[in-house]
Amino acid sequence: MSAVAVDGVWKYYGDYPALRDIRLEAEPGACLALIGRNGAGKTTLLRILAGFSRPGRGEVRIFGKSPREGEARRRIGFIGHGIAVYDELSAVENLTLFARLYGLPDPRRAALEWLERTGLARVATGLVREFSRGMRQRLAVARAFLHGPSVLFLDEPFTALDDRAIAVLQGLLREALAEGKTIVMSTHQLREALELASHVALLNRGKVAFDGPRTPEMVADPGYVYERYGEN
Amino acid sequence: MTNKILYVLGALAMVLLARDIYVIARLPGEVEQGAIFKIIFFHVPVAITAMTAAAVALVASILFLVTRNFRYDALAVSVTEVGLAFLAANLVTGSIWGRVIWGIWWTWDARLTSALVCWLLYASYLMLRKAIDEPTQRATFAAVWSIFSFIDVPIVIFSIKWWRTQHPQPVFWGGGSFPADWGRIFAWNMLAVVLVGVVMTMVRLRQEDAQRELDSLRRTAHAI
Amino acid sequence: MGFFRQVFVIMAKDLRAEIRTKEAINASLAFALVILLLFSFAFENSDESMKDNLGGLLWIVFAFAGTLVLNRSFARELPNDCLDALIAAPISGAALFLGKALANYVLVLGVELVSLPVFGIFYDVRWARQFPELLLVLLLGTWGLTVIGTMSSALTVNIRLREVMLPMLTYPILVPALLGAMQLTSPLVAGTPIGPETVTWLKMLIGFDAIYTAVSLFLVETVLVS
Numbered sequence: 278m279s280a281v282a283v284d285g286v287w288k289y290y291g292d293y294p295a296l297r298d299i300r301l302e303a304e305p306g307a308c309l310a311l312i313g314r315n316g317a318g319k320t321t322l323l324r325i326l327a328g329f330s331r332p333g334r335g336e337v338r339i340f341g342k343s344p345r346e347g348e349a350r351r352r353i354g355f356i357g358h359g360i361a362v363y364d365e366l367s368a369v370e371n372l373t374l375f376a377r378l379y380g381l382p383d384p385r386r387a388a389l390e391w392l393e394r395t396g397l398a399r400v401a402t403g404l405v406r407e408f409s410r411g412m413r414q415r416l417a418v419a420r421a422f423l424h425g426p427s428v429l430f431l432d433e434p435f436t437a438l439d440d441r442a443i444a445v446l447q448g449l450l451r452e453a454l455a456e457g458k459t460i461v462m463s464t465h466q467l468r469e470a471l472e473l474a475s476h477v478a479l480l481n482r483g484k485v486a487f488d489g490p491r492t493p494e495m496v497a498d499p500g501y502v503y504e505r506y507g508e509n
Numbered sequence: 510m511t512n513k514i515l516y517v518l519g520a521l522a523m524v525l526l527a528r529d530i531y532v533i534a535r536l537p538g539e540v541e542q543g544a545i546f547k548i549i550f551f552h553v554p555v556a557i558t559a560m561t562a563a564a565v566a567l568v569a570s571i572l573f574l575v576t577r578n579f580r581y582d583a584l585a586v587s588v589t590e591v592g593l594a595f596l597a598a599n600l601v602t603g604s605i606w607g608r609v610i611w612g613i614w615w616t617w618d619a620r621l622t623s624a625l626v627c628w629l630l631y632a633s634y635l636m637l638r639k640a641i642d643e644p645t646q647r648a649t650f651a652a653v654w655s656i657f658s659f660i661d662v663p664i665v666i667f668s669i670k671w672w673r674t675q676h677p678q679p680v681f682w683g684g685g686s687f688p689a690d691w692g693r694i695f696a697w698n699m700l701a702v703v704l705v706g707v708v709m710t711m712v713r714l715r716q717e718d719a720q721r722e723l724d725s726l727r728r729t730a731h732a733i
Numbered sequence: 734m735g736f737f738r739q740v741f742v743i744m745a746k747d748l749r750a751e752i753r754t755k756e757a758i759n760a761s762l763a764f765a766l767v768i769l770l771l772f773s774f775a776f777e778n779s780d781e782s783m784k785d786n787l788g789g790l791l792w793i794v795f796a797f798a799g800t801l802v803l804n805r806s807f808a809r810e811l812p813n814d815c816l817d818a819l820i821a822a823p824i825s826g827a828a829l830f831l832g833k834a835l836a837n838y839v840l841v842l843g844v845e846l847v848s849l850p851v852f853g854i855f856y857d858v859r860w861a862r863q864f865p866e867l868l869l870v871l872l873l874g875t876w877g878l879t880v881i882g883t884m885s886s887a888l889t890v891n892i893r894l895r896e897v898m899l900p901m902l903t904y905p906i907l908v909p910a911l912l913g914a915m916q917l918t919s920p921l922v923a924g925t926p927i928g929p930e931t932v933t934w935l936k937m938l939i940g941f942d943a944i945y946t947a948v949s950l951f952l953v954e955t956v957l958v959s
Binding site: 574626629630632633636637640641642645646649650653654656657658660661664665667668669671672675 | 889
């Protein structure tokens, strides 16, 4: 069973189709880089995959289940444009909160463990409001990985990260892939993403213009896919 | 085809309305209150039409949430707008009646107060719609709010009536007697008023359809 | 994780965040005090019989000041896109709603209980004569205000003119509940216990609360995931 299966998904804003007949699959352990211009529909698609919005037509299946079902939600991790942690709570309070919501057996221990892994152990009791940008981003990564998701949806995760945060994230993603987790990430940072990707899909004006394994040409010249399959 | 139906119904409504106004104007004045009592021929039918509009809006909203078909959303907004206009007519005719009979433009009698609250309720529905740009979100939120509003209508009517039972005031309008032979004219005017409502709703529906098409064309144009 | 545990986690989170920043609650309290002050200018030279109707005034204060707390409810999830994280988590929309509603309930009740003695001082009213019954009315009326306000907060969280829309939505729907609460509170504050005429209002409040709690719990998921 594929980890992520998108079957004939359409998304409408009113009568306008932002996504048209999207068909994609990602096997467990794959890393799919979703590329495309701004407005192509990457964020819209990712939000549907992660369960934030409903498709107008078609289905999404995460390990065979709808992303809105409890079982699937436990296995999904998401990093969007916002860091999705509370400024007025401390780092450990934030992570403990989410650990509780995901039903982890020992929320506090899980929280502390992930603060350690993202290099935030020293500031565990500091309020997020006082964190630097890089620290906030690392906390967002901790929050996404905290509950041990099998599938990760990342919306432009490398954008505006500082070097340390990029290194942390890349390390965690490599580990995750080695553990057999599945990743779907949209990106403008082609180089960082293509290093990790096993597959690439190009979205163009709401449709899938290209979908296939990553090739050496792509790694050598990240703009390759755009040139061949995208618009001029 | 729809155009033809629209024109026919519109013409019918106008003819009926004109004929009714003529007949009503020629009726003798009512015993206690004189000619102004005849305002009841409009005051009550517009209220009944408004209530029907609220019920149609409820059904349309539920159907939208279930089917996600935007035609139901268009129906909900069209019928609510028309209902709101008719309810306003109810408030205005009630106020005029009171001014002529009692000398004051308003008092907090049960019916008028309930009508005012219901008017505010559905006006806020329209304001909510105006504040949301994205069509799917607008339709969904509006449908939810339409359900909330409709549930409140009986509660509002009951609670305000109970309030006036506890603290009675002279009933603002009403009183007078309704001669039996006026019943037929009343029924005809009820029909005329409902027809006007239906025609207005249909016109508004067509406008909604056109607006939806425009919106999606605009988005397509921007995407290119 | 059980439904009520989830509700509790959300409620605790909201309360902790609010108690730490105190933004909404300070504004709400200040607003309540200002309204009480302003109204006292209007009622200054009224006769004794007016005092018997002053209980109703309390609900205007509560409704207006309460809105400041209720507005914050879902709005606090907007910075950093925290609402996304909550929707993605394996908790039902109903649990999220109920947790927030309960947190709001505690906060608004807090503002109300502080306003009562101030009211008593400004208007020279001995409001505690029927305190248990007054408390009951407070609990019921505030729940109605909270449920509608929290739902309105969810509906207006990311639309234009949020601060204006929330009161516009909340107050018309609340009319029966506010009317009932006022009709109950006025005699209680004047010292008369709830009697056979006023007990209908109590039943109406309970009915209002029950119906709207059920409808909100049922529909909130639709609002959160569109």
